[in-house]
Amino acid sequence: MRAEPFRDPKGVAKYRHEVLAVVFRVLADTPSLQVLAWQRHHEPFAGQWALPSGPVEVSETMRDAMERHLADKLDLVAVRHSEQLATLSAPLRDPAERTIATAYLGLVAEATEVVKGGAHWFDVSTLPQMAFDHDEVVRLGAHRLRGKISYSNIAFALAPDEFTLAHLREIYMGVLYHDVDVTNLGRVLTRRHQIEPTGHRTAPGQKGGRPARTYRFVEHSLHITDPFAVLRGDQKR
Template structure:
């Protein structure tokens, strides 16, 4: 039973590392971090892009609502990591009745390819379209949380395929962080923390030939803290 005129919605910033804009003329572009958005068809702010989500039902808790709405509204079911972020409670954040928003961070593996509705698409986090209400700052906050957790947890497992070469893992970290990461240093740090396990398999050699790269997997497929004091920083920063 509802006890007030205040509404409560759940909004999810779903991230995936993707290739945007590959064409015959510009193949092989570096992957980027993408966020899933749907385009509003009706006012207010028709034509702008919103995070997926919607009204919290009276009989459900927040995380269940987030998973339900991703499955029902944008057909995203393979969410490898989901965590609650912030609450947006400005009384004037949206027109009409006061609506409080609980935001979530969701991560989808690079290998997942959900069948999206026509009004839904992936957009590069570095080049967001015109967004609805306060949804842009929600994306910025979610990206900041992801970047921070990449430093001191194994959360990259939720963005990676089941097994991968170190160069592929480096590309995932570069895309998610927004700056370049050295592959050798990345392997050394993650190996020291016990994050990576060799699978015994190898990937095909590249065009230049050479030794086939070894394949790895994440040791754990659940979130854990690996170094609570660690901080990955862009090149040139102390």
């Protein structure tokens, strides 16, 4: 039986509000885009995989709530960029009680592991069935990330502090899911002042090969670097 909503004296309904986190990392080797999920212990959807989530407390913003839940339940504090994705309001999306949920996109660097709370990283391309509408939220997050990586410096949040161009290429390939030319990637990002050489080089691999220069992202906060695809005009009136 579905719970009746709370109403205040004027008859205005009150709802449970929770935050969801779609946390992505990219493994360069495969390369693949992975999302963090954990197994539910309680009904509804007990035993199924779900995104990290939790209610919003009275004196915190939704972003605070999202960070708090990731830290408390999963010991995850290494989120390097987060932004609001969407708010879900289908009346029956939670079978127990009407719950409005705001989803956040979170990005962590490649090496990030999560040991606590039975969490697991899943390839976005082979996602298991998920609780609630969480599959849809993951797809939405992947779509947002794919769009933004082309016209912003959002990759700073997925890459380590220091990386080679070959490594960065694999991160881009994991997100975009198509081939990316290393040479041109380096030139585009350099022209846009997104990356700069550190002056260091890596040790060459076991099978030889020229040692690669390493680079870093110039900014570690989100910047739109290609603001208007077209119709730029002369920006004067």
